[in-house]
Amino acid sequence: MKVWRPGRIGTLELEHRLIMGSMHLNLEGRDDQGAALAAFYAERARGGASLIVTGGLAVSRVGAGGRMYALINEPSGQQALRPSIEAVHAEGGKIAAQLFHAGRYAFETSFGLPPVAPSPVYSSFSRSTPTELTEDGIRQTLQDFADAARVSAELGFDAVEVMASEGYLVNQFLSPVTNQRDDDWGGDARRRQAFGLQLLRMIKDACSLPVIFRISGADLVPDSSTPAEIADYAVALARGGVDAINVGVGWHEARVPTVQTLVPQGVWVPYAESIKDAVHDAGVDVPVIASNRINHVDHAEQILNDTAIDFISMARPFLADPRIVATSRTRRLDLVNTCIACNEACIDRSIGDAEVSCLVNPRAGRELDFPEKPPEPVEGADDSALRIAVIGAGPAGLEAARSLATLGHRVTLHEAEDELGGQFRMARQVPGKRDFGETIRYYTKILDELGVDVRLRSPISATEQLSGYHGIVLATGVEPRRLDLPGIDGASVLDYQQAFADPTAIGRRVAIIGGGGIAVDLAHLLLAGAESDDLAAEQAAFGAEWGLGGVAVTSESDRTVTLMRRTGKIGSGMGITTRWAVVGAIRHHGVTMITGVAYRSVTEHGVQIDTDDGPKLIEADTVIIAAGQQPNDRLIKLIDPLGIPYEVIGGAADTAGLNAVRATSQGLEAAHKL
Ligand code: SF4
Known part of the structure; x- marks a missing residue:
């Protein structure tokens, strides 16, 4: 070559x-x-x-x-x-x-x-x-x-x-x-x-x-x-x-x-x-x-x-x-x-004083703190390897499993779904985020290479499933936060996970309750469609969209998407170098963004809100809830009485300020703690 x-x-x-x-x-x-x-x-x-x-x-x-x-x-x-x-x-x-x-x-x-x-x-x-x-x-x-x-x-x-x-x-x-x-x-x-x-x-x-x-x-x-x-x-x-x-x-x-x-x-x-x-x-x-x-x-x-x-x-x-x-x-x-060009642990940090690392490689910049070598054998023991269960294969669990295996431990990874990746499986569909799927490919291969026992469709529901382990890492992630609103259980209402699971089932007029990173990504996907395999066409479309030798184009989709947020800016919480670009992109695609709203109800016609200008109906065939997340930490009750060391990481530990950088970093840290 x-x-x-x-x-x-x-x-x-x-x-x-x-x-x-x-x-x-x-x-x-x-x-x-x-x-x-x-x-x-x-x-x-x-x-x-x-x-x-x-x-x-x-x-x-x-x-x-x-x-x-x-x-x-x-x-x-x-x-x-x-x-x-x-x-x-x-x-x-x-x-x-x-x-x-x-x-x-x-x-x-x-x-x-x-x-x-x-x-x-x-x-x-x-x-x-x-x-x-x-x-x-x-x-x-x-x-x-x-x-x-x-x-x-x-x-x-x-x-x-x-x-x-x-x-x-x-x-x-x-x-x-x-x-x-x-x-x-x-x-x-x-x-x-x-x-x-x-x-x-x-x-x-x-x-x-x-x-x-x-x-x-x-x-x-x-x-x-x-x-x-x-x-x-x-x-x-x-x-x-x-x-x-x-x-x-x-x-x-x-x-x-x-x-x-x-x-x-x-x-x-x-x-x-x-x-x-x-x-x-x-x-x-x-x-x-x-x-x-x-x-x-x-x-x-x-x-x-x-x-x-x-x-x-x-x-x-x-x-x-x-x-x-x-x-x-x-x-x-x-x-x-x-x-994956997320910039979250690198460029975003380098603009301030924070030390740079990497979302998909949280050891970056911390090589001395987290040496990747097996621990010395313990005297009198066969070896120093422990049997560790990692529960949940989102970014946090994947990195924990990889790091544990690199340190020489015998690792079993339990995942309830039929594929690794957690929320990265949603993200890889978003325009420009195809490489998030590369992260899933990487962890799938490296865990195989390191001999991790990966068990898909393996939800944990009984203590017997956890017998024989010396330690557990709980990385079961998050669930969409539910809203208490009249009409929220209507047939036209989906949470963001359901929306990502089948974007083709979503109606022509869409109202998204929530304006954080997930809501912005979803709006982008719904209007721009999945990324094409034709790189030259993607480059040409980018050039036209951002005025590089062409005239900016607007979306050809006949869908309308309205993003609503109660407090804060649309996309707040996204990285400093990414937010303006992605919000600019969805604006090019014609997304309507409304902030400072109070939600009243969901009806068969859409979402009834109050704004500074008075009550308003956001007409919609499909209403999507992307208004935050809550920890999926139910297994703590099962694990805690076992009396073996365990670590709770990622969204299962805390959703406040959660992002994938923190998740993978906690995966690495948990592996070195156990
Ligand atoms: Fe790439 Fe994101 Fe890592 Fe930066 S933090 S090097 S953009 S994967």
């Missing part, structure tokens, strides 16, 4: 074509001498990553994206990075330092310094107006980058990547939206290139490491750089001696989703292709790296085969599965733990 062919970036020889892209983890600023960060990178190097690009390493305090960023020009930051470099090299990997300055995306709260930028243009991301850099300030910033490049070489990094994309400082200098100067550093397209090109020159003078520039293939903000200007910039960088161009897309302020579940895979590849064409046509053919929404190795292979692109950068897929390379090389693709 082409993806496994060796490649080269400047003087750097790489074993294959998959690069682990930069992810800020918030482990960088931990007070642990860099130990957790080193363990995280080491595991991925051991799993076959050829080149790992670090999260952004701030070249100065004012340029840090948060207070947990590593400060590469400061001794404490350097000390925290050394173990990572050594650990990656010890595993035979290579590691590039990403040199970073947030510009107007910095937060004053991080280090008490007001953000700086080419021009004082308000940022809705950092919610501040930056101070305009003076000529001296620009010179100092360039020097900070050059110093950081020199330090990178001294520390032993194998390459540097300049973060010149996603709307950060270097990108801000290129864009007419954020660079409104009229001096050597701005004024026309050529002068807006000056900062990046001077940066490249100074970095190359400061060190002999290969230099990658991560540029923005499209900013996706109104009036920003044109495709021609971006291509011209790429050519200028190539002429200036850059060793590779990594093509990112979209700013934090862009109102077009770029990395969420509803973004079709590979939709950004044409932007990298156009950069490749530009440098090729200009006769300065440097390697080009495609990134964003590529999370299957076979898809990476297809891109390399179908285009002239040289490398594929994957970031989140390495969080989800540190062994994605090693496992894929043996063609055991069924054992790859696929990133």
Whole structure:
């Protein structure tokens, strides 16, 4: 396969074509001498990553994206990075330092310094107006980058990547939206290139490491750089001696989703292709790296085969599965733990100060806390393995079973239904969430591989079924919350589980009581229909919907859907990077959303509500209740008297603030507690 062919970036020889892209983890600023960060990178190097690009390493305090960023020009930051470099090299990997300055995306709260930028243009991301850099300030910033490049070489990094994309400082200098100067550093397209090109020159003078520039293939903000200007910039960088161009897309302020579940895979590849064409046509053919929404190795292979692109950068897929390379090389693709693009434990956390992990791999970032090796045998015992029953095979139970088996225990997984997955079986039907089904596939295969005794259609109802176990994990999940409302037992009323079980049985006019994540997903499914298998068609529809070279389209469905919520916003509780995109998508599809309602009754005509404007009937053929959940914890009464250790996890333990991240995390933690 082409993806496994060796490649080269400047003087750097790489074993294959998959690069682990930069992810800020918030482990960088931990007070642990860099130990957790080193363990995280080491595991991925051991799993076959050829080149790992670090999260952004701030070249100065004012340029840090948060207070947990590593400060590469400061001794404490350097000390925290050394173990990572050594650990990656010890595993035979290579590691590039990403040199970073947030510009107007910095937060004053991080280090008490007001953000700086080419021009004082308000940022809705950092919610501040930056101070305009003076000529001296620009010179100092360039020097900070050059110093950081020199330090990178001294520390032993194998390459540097300049973060010149996603709307950060270097990108801000290129864009007419954020660079409104009229001096050597701005004024026309050529002068807006000056900062990046001077940066490249100074970095190359400061060190002999290969230099990658991560540029923005499209900013996706109104009036920003044109495709021609971006291509011209790429050519200028190539002429200036850059060793590779990594093509990112979209700013934090862009109102077009770029990395969420509803973004079709590979939709950004044409932007990298156009950069490749530009440098090729200009006769300065440097390697080009495609990134964003590529999370299957076979898809990476297809891109390399179908285009002239040289490398594929994957970031989140390495969080989800540190062994994605090693496992894929043996063609055991069924054992790859696929990133589902939920962003819930990664990007959503990285925007704040919380440590990044992964919904489908809760060990990510916590490798030292949860070592995956069997415990030492207990003296006098045959071995240290325990017989453990896990009851319930939703995300929490699946992760508990996997972790327990990895620790060497003998695990039996009891599931009442005829398939694993719990609520993920509903989620995988939602447009853009097909990969939630990949999580079910992964756990099905890995549990089989680990020898877990999986018993489907095996509800627990008697204590005899639990005899002989040394411990129990109860992960029976949730049930839809019932509402006490006149008419709620009518024939046209379904709970959300019944609705997901057979969406075709739902009427043409739908009223959904509830406006949280499940209600939003259901509305999306009912209007957009299931995801098509035709990726090209999905990409085209996405482009039209979000105005990428087309006119936004509205739903062709003749169904009407009304979402109602008593308090809070529609979709509140969803992840920060996902909510706006999905709510925007259902708005495109014509969903009516009403908040601040009081429910009066359900009748044969629909739902009677009170609003600020008075009473109103929401006409509906089908009424769906998606107004929360309650724990399915009835088995506690059965288990508690047995006198054996047990853990209750996931929705069975508590539904307040429940999400799948917490569920899988509790699965992992329970396995290490028992
Ligand atoms: Fe992917 Fe979600 Fe894990 Fe992030 S948290 S790496 S998006 S599966």
